[in-house]
Amino acid sequence: MSANPATRQPGGSAETINMRGAEFTEHPFRVIERIRAAGGSAPVLFVDNQAALAFVDDADVRTILSDRRFVVDADNVPEGPTGARRSHALNSLGIRPDLVTYLTESLLDKDGADHARLRKLVSRTFTVRRVNDLRPSVERIAADLLAALPSHADGDGVVDLIKHFAYPLPITVICDLVGVPEADRTQWLAWSHQLSRFDPSRPEAMNETLGAMIDHIEEMIVERRERPRGDFLDALIGVRDEDGGRLSGSELVTLVFTLVVAGHETTAHLLGNGTRALLENPDQLALLRSDPGLLPAAVHEMLRFAGTAVTAKARYATEDVQLRTGKVLAGERAVAMVAGANRDPSVHPDPDRFDITRHHGRPGEAHVAFGHGMHYCLGAALARQEGEIAFEALFRTFPELSLVPGRPPLPDPVPGTLRLSELPVRLGI
Template sequence: MTATPDTVGATGPNLMDPEFIADPVAGYNRLREQAPVVLGTRMDGGPAWYVTRYDDVRAALGDTRFVNNAKAVEGMVVENARDKIVEQFGVPPELMPYINESVLDVDGADHSRLRKLVSRAFTVRRVNAMRPRVEQITAELLDTLTDPTDLVRDFAYPLPITVISELVGVAEAERPQWRQWGAEITSFKPGSIGPALTAMVEHTHGLIERRRAEPADDLLTELIRVQDEEGDRLSEVETVTMVITLVMAGHETTAHLVSAGTLALLQHPDQLELLRNDPSLWPAAVNELLRWCGPVQVTRLRYAVQDVELGGVTIKAGDAVQAVLVSANHDPREFTDPDRLDFTRRPTGHGDGHVGFGHGVHYCLGAALARQEAEVALRMLFDRFPRLSMAAERPEWIPVPGIRRLAALPLHLG
């Protein structure tokens, strides 16, 4: 079968479809059972291929014929959908590089160069060395909780933003503002993203100047050293963009994993009892939670640099592709009884056993840190408050596309 956006048109599923936002697992499960690759509409209204099944998602994410930057498609002009999307949400043109040219968005040599500059801070060995500090921060936050508490506000957000801020070099007094900027940027509300990003960029430029004058033992100081001593390896815009990317990516999704993981444990007391009887299951539990309720539903758009056969269709050079992680992680072709939360489940031989952190060259840089923070946070939370319970009848989810976020999680401590 050969089909292209030129011949079929921009129809079919859309990230903005209410069923995908209200219940991503059920909605994308239905899409996956229609076909492994489905032509649909991306957020800016243009066409995109939705890749829905586990094997095809891994194939797409691991295939270097798909790139994140539309400019990397040689021999043709490909419209960058991400530029159009952020423009629709009020981001001025001069700020586009700060949001669309990060280590998450570039490919090839530029991606390798940027990733190498910070990857040493996120190795398993370095992350393991951070564990005592993560445990200390967690204990201090648990000490501050009062009954009832909103876990999202009082615990799930403060923990990862404290950890990543200490690692990067963001002062304690500035962290609430970063959280507010992050909330505004990820709200997808027209009129809020542009001003928040403007303030964030200006603040980061100032932060860099302060750190240049007063070096410290943090990642920002190392980035400044590279920029000053080896300017061809890192520009000023790239330095600012890296700081923004690390702080944003380093706390947003981890916060959602901790809050959604807490809800999952409260809704599955049998699995929580397994952990209480055998604490050695905690690493496996976090891995299963990443598969079952990982916050990232879809990847960034990718573009075919040449014609690619995938899932029975021909994806033409220049076509946009959207890999659907949530449907891949619930694919019965890969997982037995996939909609069941099971902490005794073991990886099937494909890396993590899920694609919650993506796959291929853009695999999540902070995966080891996110796993550790989630494990420490959830384990210490339920150890400290063994009678933790819901303080509201139904959890409130934020209705945004592509990511599953709790607005609040009111809990009784016991």
């Protein structure tokens, strides 16, 4: 059995970082740069309060995310005393046993053949064509939300862009895609907020929220079998019913749950963080206005500079793995700090400078905001499309949009993420 990673030095910093602590939650880049300066790796208490080793180097992050010697499911560690470790941890936190499977059996929690099977089935319905077909709908949703913004402004013309634009746009888009009824979307948004703020001291709140979501999805599936609409959910049900049982009933429910929650939370905060970055860097906003062709590159720079995810899901080493800045022993957990990779100066010169020309004309993605390897985000194309549409429409509709002196953006301290709970802006109309 390997040493406790929270008590040994992996080749970098000897300091143990509490990733639920105030410093990391409020100032993640400060902590990341301290780890980089100390050698590139450090023992941590991950967001679930379990020991791990964190890595900030771009090469190490990419290895952890793509090398098959790292797995997300502890049960895939050979001869390791893992035994459904995450399930046991959730049970010990008071999560109802009948709900645990929906938190541990998603596409995000699978390795190898199981992951490939689910990803292939979802990819058959989450196609490029389906995403492209959504563009007119995304444009309409963005236009409608922006037209309503003045009605939400206070007497000084100030409106919270998170509440009235950044969140409503992606939740509406993903619910349209999946087929969540319009009348239920406000409830889904509330559920998602509650899940992202899971408080281990109040498991009853998680049980109530998750139980309600699962019940709702199961009701949707029953209703859709009786009255199909030809949308994404119908396509998933077709895979479940017609493809030899390669998608189980619980997997179908978990896929819908994962797609709706993951499909809007990260995009919402891309819109919030990206708008803030542009408004705090007026030279870059002016450059974008002068050359709209820079918009795709600008979205990539927002993802690199201020992407929602600070860390990726922890991985387990199936054998001893020597990384560039430290060694992970078999059975230990490694945490890829995607925000660290995205500000690695060896890959991104002058990484703390927001530069929307940085990615212009470059093929592929230099950042890892959508992950890397087999777990690369299935919804990346949709998120980029939503970002491009949203930013173009926002600054075209409100060319004088500005931050509000004395009312700074309000961070939302959710461990492992970079997000805002409020973004007060003056519309300038």
